Amino acid sequence: MNYQQLVGEIKRKQSFLCVGLDTDLKKIPSHIRDKADDPVFEFNKAIIDATLDYAIAYKPNLAFYEASGVEGLKSLEKTIQYINGRAFTIADAKRGDIGNTAEMYAHAFYNHYGFDSITLSPYMGADTIEPFLKHKDKWSIILALTSNPGAEDFEMLKVDDDFLFEKVLKKFSKASAQQIMFVVGATRPQYFEIVRKHVPDNFLLVPGIGAQGGSLEDVCRYGLNSNAGLIVNSSRQIIYADSGIDFDKKAAEQAKQIQQQMKQMLVEFKITG
Numbered sequence: 282m283n284y285q286q287l288v289g290e291i292k293r294k295q296s297f298l299c300v301g302l303d304t305d306l307k308k309i310p311s312h313i314r315d316k317a318d319d320p321v322f323e324f325n326k327a328i329i330d331a332t333l334d335y336a337i338a339y340k341p342n343l344a345f346y347e348a349s350g351v352e353g354l355k356s357l358e359k360t361i362q363y364i365n366g367r368a369f370t371i372a373d374a375k376r377g378d379i380g381n382t383a384e385m386y387a388h389a390f391y392n393h394y395g396f397d398s399i400t401l402s403p404y405m406g407a408d409t410i411e412p413f414l415k416h417k418d419k420w421s422i423i424l425a426l427t428s429n430p431g432a433e434d435f436e437m438l439k440v441d442d443d444f445l446f447e448k449v450l451k452k453f454s455k456a457s458a459q460q461i462m463f464v465v466g467a468t469r470p471q472y473f474e475i476v477r478k479h480v481p482d483n484f485l486l487v488p489g490i491g492a493q494g495g496s497l498e499d500v501c502r503y504g505l506n507s508n509a510g511l512i513v514n515s516s517r518q519i520i521y522a523d524s525g526i527d528f529d530k531k532a533a534e535q536a537k538q539i540q541q542q543m544k545q546m547l548v549e550f551k552i553t554g
Contacts, residue, residue, distance in 0.1 A: 282369045282397050284459040288508045290337045295544040297509050299338035301516030303345050310528050321356035328520050331529040335540035338369035361394050370397045377402030383412040391419045398422050403449050425449050428466025428489030450479040458482040467495025473503035491518030501546040509552050
């Protein structure tokens, strides 16, 4: 999914919601966990079916699939095959390595699994990102200012007159905004103005609303651009909204509630189809 297609989906659905598929086998409703041959995929499938009208993207966190070994990766592959062509897909893998290792990661996620994008750690340097950028129809989502408290350990260190996360933004600001996004946490809305100063046109992947306490309104106020420019992720608030037989309906209700808030923000900031 390219830049124009992504913007088109946002305007069509009046949403920039990403559903995080952080699927923990222990938290899957028992009627699926105890009966399905592949409970992780069946749970994901139900969540996707319930939320597709309200979400423009899905983001499996690789740790939840790798933890189950080969069977978990099979569930991941089936999940992406089920989504592809209907929504933007993000491999939340946070990879970061050099040379042919990075090339193999890119091949695995872009070509084998078929993801649209992957999250990347830039802290070994620009040469860890470059192999991903060779895939012109795919996206690299670079960690900038994350939502966790430990972000202050490194990302918010002052280097000369900049925060370290600003150095990351500046380093990649000259690359195509149609290929690079940045991760900026919803728990730090006061820094979105700084982020937008450096990367006004790029999409930002924003975790941290819902369970982590970030404010959607604050994120929109400081982070939206003329094409929306945001993909806001919600995981636990949606996928674990209920553990009973109607878990998918509760997930749909949560997703719709967030989508309606996003629609209001798009109207308020005059970003409409």
